[in-house]
Amino acid sequence: MGDFLQYVELNSFLHRLDPRSKFVFFIIMSVLTSFVKSGAALLFLFLVFIAIWLIGGIGSYILVLANKVKVLLLFIFLLWLVLGLFTVNEGPAIFRSGFSLFGHAYVFSLEWFDFYKGAVYALRIFLMISAFYTVILTTNFSQIILGLQSWRVPYAVAFGVGLVFQIIPMIVQEFATIMEAQKSRGLEVDKCSAFAKLKNYVIVSLPLLFRVLSKGHAISLAMHYYKLNFKVKRTSYQTISAGRSDFWFAATTIAATVMTIVLQIRFYIQI
Amino acid sequence: MSFKIEKISYQYSADTPLILKNINMEIRPAEVTAIVGPSGSGKSTLVSILSGVIPELMNKGMLTGTFHHEDDVMISVVSQTPENQLFGYGVEDALAFGVENLGLSSEKISERVESVLNLLHIQHLRKRAVSTLSGGQRQAVCIASVLAMKPDLVIMDEPVSSLDPKGKHLIQSVLNQLRAAGQTTVIVDNNLDWFSDIVDHVVGIDHGEVVFDGSRDEFFADAQLAQRLGVIVPQTVDIYHALAKKSDGLKPFTTLDAAYEALKDCVVPQAAKPAEGPQRAEQVLEVNNLSKSFTDGFQALKKINAGFEKGKIISILGQNGSGKTTLVKHLNGLHRPTEGTVTYLGKETTTKSVAEISRDVILVFQHPEHMLFEENVYRELTFCARAQGIPFAEKDALEVLENYDLLKDKEELPVNLSMGKKHLLTILSVLFSSAKVVILDEPTLGMDLHLRRHLEAIIHKLKEQGKTVILISHEIPLVFKLSDQLLVLDHAEKLAAGSVQQLAENEALFEKIQIDLPPVVRLSKKLGLSPLACDVASFAAQIDELQKIGGAERG
Numbered sequence: 001m002g003d004f005l006q007y008v009e010l011n012s013f014l015h016r017l018d019p020r021s022k023f024v025f026f027i028i029m030s031v032l033t034s035f036v037k038s039g040a041a042l043l044f045l046f047l048v049f050i051a052i053w054l055i056g057g058i059g060s061y062i063l064v065l066a067n068k069v070k071v072l073l074l075f076i077f078l079l080w081l082v083l084g085l086f087t088v089n090e091g092p093a094i095f096r097s098g099f100s101l102f103g104h105a106y107v108f109s110l111e112w113f114d115f116y117k118g119a120v121y122a123l124r125i126f127l128m129i130s131a132f133y134t135v136i137l138t139t140n141f142s143q144i145i146l147g148l149q150s151w152r153v154p155y156a157v158a159f160g161v162g163l164v165f166q167i168i169p170m171i172v173q174e175f176a177t178i179m180e181a182q183k184s185r186g187l188e189v190d191k192c193s194a195f196a197k198l199k200n201y202v203i204v205s206l207p208l209l210f211r212v213l214s215k216g217h218a219i220s221l222a223m224h225y226y227k228l229n230f231k232v233k234r235t236s237y238q239t240i241s242a243g244r245s246d247f248w249f250a251a252t253t254i255a256a257t258v259m260t261i262v263l264q265i266r267f268y269i270q271i
Numbered sequence: 272m273s274f275k276i277e278k279i280s281y282q283y284s285a286d287t288p289l290i291l292k293n294i295n296m297e298i299r300p301a302e303v304t305a306i307v308g309p310s311g312s313g314k315s316t317l318v319s320i321l322s323g324v325i326p327e328l329m330n331k332g333m334l335t336g337t338f339h340h341e342d343d344v345m346i347s348v349v350s351q352t353p354e355n356q357l358f359g360y361g362v363e364d365a366l367a368f369g370v371e372n373l374g375l376s377s378e379k380i381s382e383r384v385e386s387v388l389n390l391l392h393i394q395h396l397r398k399r400a401v402s403t404l405s406g407g408q409r410q411a412v413c414i415a416s417v418l419a420m421k422p423d424l425v426i427m428d429e430p431v432s433s434l435d436p437k438g439k440h441l442i443q444s445v446l447n448q449l450r451a452a453g454q455t456t457v458i459v460d461n462n463l464d465w466f467s468d469i470v471d472h473v474v475g476i477d478h479g480e481v482v483f484d485g486s487r488d489e490f491f492a493d494a495q496l497a498q499r500l501g502v503i504v505p506q507t508v509d510i511y512h513a514l515a516k517k518s519d520g521l522k523p524f525t526t527l528d529a530a531y532e533a534l535k536d537c538v539v540p541q542a543a544k545p546a547e548g549p550q551r552a553e554q555v556l557e558v559n560n561l562s563k564s565f566t567d568g569f570q571a572l573k574k575i576n577a578g579f580e581k582g583k584i585i586s587i588l589g590q591n592g593s594g595k596t597t598l599v600k601h602l603n604g605l606h607r608p609t610e611g612t613v614t615y616l617g618k619e620t621t622t623k624s625v626a627e628i629s630r631d632v633i634l635v636f637q638h639p640e641h642m643l644f645e646e647n648v649y650r651e652l653t654f655c656a657r658a659q660g661i662p663f664a665e666k667d668a669l670e671v672l673e674n675y676d677l678l679k680d681k682e683e684l685p686v687n688l689s690m691g692k693k694h695l696l697t698i699l700s701v702l703f704s705s706a707k708v709v710i711l712d713e714p715t716l717g718m719d720l721h722l723r724r725h726l727e728a729i730i731h732k733l734k735e736q737g738k739t740v741i742l743i744s745h746e747i748p749l750v751f752k753l754s755d756q757l758l759v760l761d762h763a764e765k766l767a768a769g770s771v772q773q774l775a776e777n778e779a780l781f782e783k784i785q786i787d788l789p790p791v792v793r794l795s796k797k798l799g800l801s802p803l804a805c806d807v808a809s810f811a812a813q814i815d816e817l818q819k820i821g822g823a824e825r826g
Contacts, residue, residue, distance in 0.1 A: 007360065007591075009400055011677040139362035140400075169402075172355070174641075179603050181641040183625035184634040186658035186704065190624035210686050214640065218355035225348045225417070226330055226358070226369040237367035237380040 006169040007140040012058030014138040018242040018247055019147030022135045025244070027251050033124050034149055037271055039116060041125045041263035048256045049130060058137050065133050069126065076125055077118035084114030110169045141165040145221035146240050156230040174211050178204050272296040272341055272423050272455070272757065273699040274321070279336030290316045294336070297616045298424065300454040303446070303469050307461050308476035309501040309538050309719050310689035315814075318426055319456070319475065322348045340423075347422040351429040353406075362396050362404070362412050369420040371595040387415040390452060391445050404589060407438025411445050414540055416452070424450070431465055432716060433637075435745050436786045439465055461719045462503040463490075464748075465527070475500050491525050501719030506649035506748050506790040506807065513811040518818070527790050531797050538798050538817050554578040555739050556602060556708050557631065563597055571597040573763045574611070579708065579739050584730060586742040586750045589760035589784055595743050598760065599710045602741070604628040615708075630659050633706035637713035639693035643685040648677055651685045651696055656703035663703050669698055675725050690717030695725055702729070709733055710741040715749065725773035727753060748789040751775070753804035759784060775803050 014022070029045075036042060053059045088109045090095075096109040124223035139147070141162040182204055183189055189200045274297070281291040291313045298304050308314050319325040321582045322345065327332055340346075347369070350356050359365035363384060370380045387393045393411055396404065404412065404513040410430055417425055431439045443465065447457055450469050458466055463473075473490040475483030483496055490497070494512040497504050507530050514534075515521050524530045563572040572594045579585055579602075587595045600606040601613050604625040613620050615631050633655065635641055645651040649668060672678040675695060680688060685696060694717055701709050714726055730753055733740050744750050748755075757774050759766045761784050767774055774780060775792050787793075795804045795813075804810035 009403070034694065058726055128598075142360040142364040161478075166358075166360075177636070178641045180625075181636040182644075184603055184636065185655050185700070186626050186629040186633075188624060188658075189624035190626065200707075203644060206640060210643075211640055215355055218350065218352060220328070221324060222346075222350065222356040222358070224324055225322065225350075225356070227345075227420070230373065232446045233374060234371045235374050235377060236371055237377055237378065237384065238364065239377075255694075262489060 006136070006165070008058065008061055008137050012055070012138070013056040013245050013249075014052070014058065014134070016243075016245060017138070018124070018240050019139050019143040019247050020150060020240070021069060021246040022139055023147055023151075024250070025094075026131050026135045026258055028253055030255060033127045036260055036264045037120060038268045039262040040121050040267040041260045042120060042127065043156050044263055045256065045260050046123060046126060049127065049134070050253075052134065052252075055262070056134075056138060059080060060136070061137050062130060062133070065130060066126070069129060073122045073126055077122040079120045081114050084117055085110055089113045104145075113269075116269070120271060135163070135185045142238070143240070146236065146238060149236070150240060154230075155234060155252075158229075159228075163219070167219075170215065171208070171212060174215075175204070175208050178207050178211070182207075194251040273300050274344075274424060274455075275337075275339040276321075277337045277339065279312060279317075279320060279338065279719075280333070281313075281320065281332055283332045285333065289425070291320075291477050294476075294479075294481055295483055296481055297476050298455060299472060300455050302471040303456045303458060303466070303773055304472040304474060305463060305466070305470045306476065307459060307502045308461045308498055309461070310691050312476045312500075313479040314476055315428075316626065318348065318428055318457075318459055321424070321426055321536050328826070334761060337371050344424070345420060345422040346424045346426065347417040347420055348603055349410070349414050349417050349425065349427040349430055351432050353409040356403075356413050357401050357409065357416065360400055360402075362393075362399050362401060364373050365401050365412055366416045366419050371415055373420060373500050383419040383421070386406055387419045390418065390448055391415050392448070397556075402494050405438060406434045407441040410438065411441055411461075413560060414442075414445055415533070418449070424455050424457065424461065429460045430506060431456070431715075432460075432462075436704055436747065439591050439745075440785075443468075459811075461501055463487075464503050464505045467491075467505045488523075488525065492523065498720065501721040502725070507636045507794070509807045510791060510794065513807050514735045514814060517811070517815055521542075527794060527797075530790075530794055534794075534798060534814065538800070552580040552582060554671060555581050555616060557613070558598070558601065559612050560612065561598070561601060562609050563601065563606060564609045571656065571763055572601075575760075575765050577758055577765060577768060579741060580756070581707075582734055582737045583755045583758045584740045584742060584753050585736055586744065586754040587760060588747075588750065590786070592762075593760040593825065594763045595760055596712065597763075599634060599712065599741060599743065601711060603632045603634040605634070626658070629655075629728050632708040632710065633701050633704050634710040635698055635701060635712065635714065637716055639690070639697045639717075640686065642697045643693060645685060648672065648685055648688070648696060652677075652700050653703055655700045659704055661703060661705050668703070671702060675699060675729075691719055691722040694718060695729075696720055698726065702732070706738070708739045708741065712743045713745065714742070715744060715746050721750070747786060748791070748806075751789045751792060771805050772802055775805060 040116060053062050085108055086106065088107050089111050091111055091113050094110045094112065096107065098105060098107050100106065145158045145162035148161060149155060179189065185199055189197055272364050276294055276296050279291055279294040280289055282289045294317065306314055306317065319329065320334065320338060321384060325332060357365040358368045366384045366387060367380050370383050381732060383402055388397055391411055391414065396408055396412060401409065401412065434442065446466060446469050463470065467487065470487045473483060473485060473487055474481060476494065476730060477500055483490060491504060491508045504524060507527055508525050510530060512522050524531045530765055558575055558577050558600050561572055561575040564570045565576065575598060587598065589595050590745050597606060604620055604623060607621065620628050643651055645654055652672065653663055653668050669678065672681055677692065677696065687729055688696065694714065698711060698714055715723055718726060730740050742754065743748065751771055754771050756770055757769045759774065759780060766784065767777065775788060781788050795810060800813055802815050
């Protein structure tokens, strides 16, 4: 559960789906959350996501994600709230006051709408991240490569993408081990000022860099040992094919998309 | 198919010395060839040439000579870190990766995958994710993935260096299968101990030159050569050489049974003496009812009680996953107990940071690259002292570097040293810390015999200074040679603790944890020695003494 940004071995319907169905889901949701700015539509989409996570058995992992991104979401919420303070909007105001600065007149106006706007932007970002994360949690890097290949993405690109998802957990683990090793030798990172902590984290990045370089070297040697040549056509042992659950998942995605667009049109408030 | 290397020389650039000088050797078909030699002797460069990395990937050096082999020959390599070599999430994906690159049909790929799963008896792993495999299983899958490509020659570079005894057994049985199947194999490893039963041919390299090319038994017969090349030989071979110094007519042996046959008549059976209990000393570090459960519910330690005495060398034994590393991470504060306490000199360590605890209890990690980050060897050596604010004299630091053959590397970037030297450097740096307890996790990683001798000297030096050394190592003969006491863990529980002599008597204990007692202990038992000898020197001394008694009784 502590592992972040990596595939989780489960046997849920989400895991059994054709990776391409999940890629399509991710693309549609990314586009949708980029355009939809209606609170009602986003809330509906959020409920759909929750249903997918719960049925897919990954709800607890999404809570881990929410915990990791909570500071970012809070920042986005506060940013739009603060920006909203300097705009006068329609609707009930909580507090409103005028003041002048360097000869210019300003109105400081806090409305319920500012909270709505902050919440909408934070929810959009969370849905964007979690759409990506839903795919990553349920699709291992071998399936990612297979899926991309079946879309005629060049193998070098597909392999590179898969390798990134293979290596990220290794690097996260390496960083944690290096931190532990340095603390064990007397480097203080627990009881020190924020500046000293930051400095020590920078120090630790050097062995991490060496480890990553050495891993990169080892991986390129391994590619040679396995005769990997991107110019030569390779074959595939595993195959992927869409089934009945892919149909239902696609139907749900389309229905949710249509409903979200309808809600966006009917309940859109200019923000 | 045989492979002939003729007059191969290599240098990485025009202004660097020759790393290989006029190498001539043959790799014979269906044989296991061992390439041995000290760090920096040129073994890795030779592997790069054999595998085609030089000149295909690294083409800036100067290569002369010829590597004769048939056209379209397939040569592949199994590295010491399978996690960097396995491509694919699942075992089947990883096994198929190389064959897919050959462009075979999916039926052919399927046949190859089945055949290696059967050959290496790893069918039960086929549906597993690579990340969930143990070290030994991962290495077995790595070997299988290479074999699936049907290579004419497989080169293995220190394939068991980071495995526990169970993992080593697995790879030994895999190699036995390969040998029986007639696979031509080269193993590059300075530890000949673990694969001595299957090796046919040994090539020794020193300073870029072939200094030995012969059979395994010829190599084992030359003790000085093995010493010079820093090769770790089976303990039975060491026993033979130690005894042969004093006994001219001793029949050579390399196995335990042969050793028993050669020695059984020299030894007069002695009345068994009970193993001495440990001499108690002040306990510096204690754990009481220590339990640890992680957030995913995994219980890594269950109600452990243990004490670590001043000035003693204590080894923690157990397979991977038994809780050894989790236990020592509690000793230095990296883990906090779920239940129970850790006390240093009677005081709980819970409120201290890891860096604060490191002034008393220091842990050296098994991979030196996790620790090294200074710009030169001298600064790395004195890192602990500077981090902990401990004064030190430059003269002392330079003396340490000189004593351990690192003075010439004083200004070198530490990451450029050989793996063994890097490890030695991280261990040496604790000499300048204030810690009274030093924990070494797998300190022999990457070390040849020469560096191991240095390591033994450092551990003895720490003990002489009254420091407590806690050792985690899968090198069981070394553990028995160095340790005063053992703490045995199995499946998160403490199974036993006591002096090495006491626990060596308990065969059932070692069977339970699936760790073989060192040959010297097993031979002592077979010969009825009392007390049991735990290292070669004391064994030789006991045999010498018994021969004298036997001679006096007969004469």
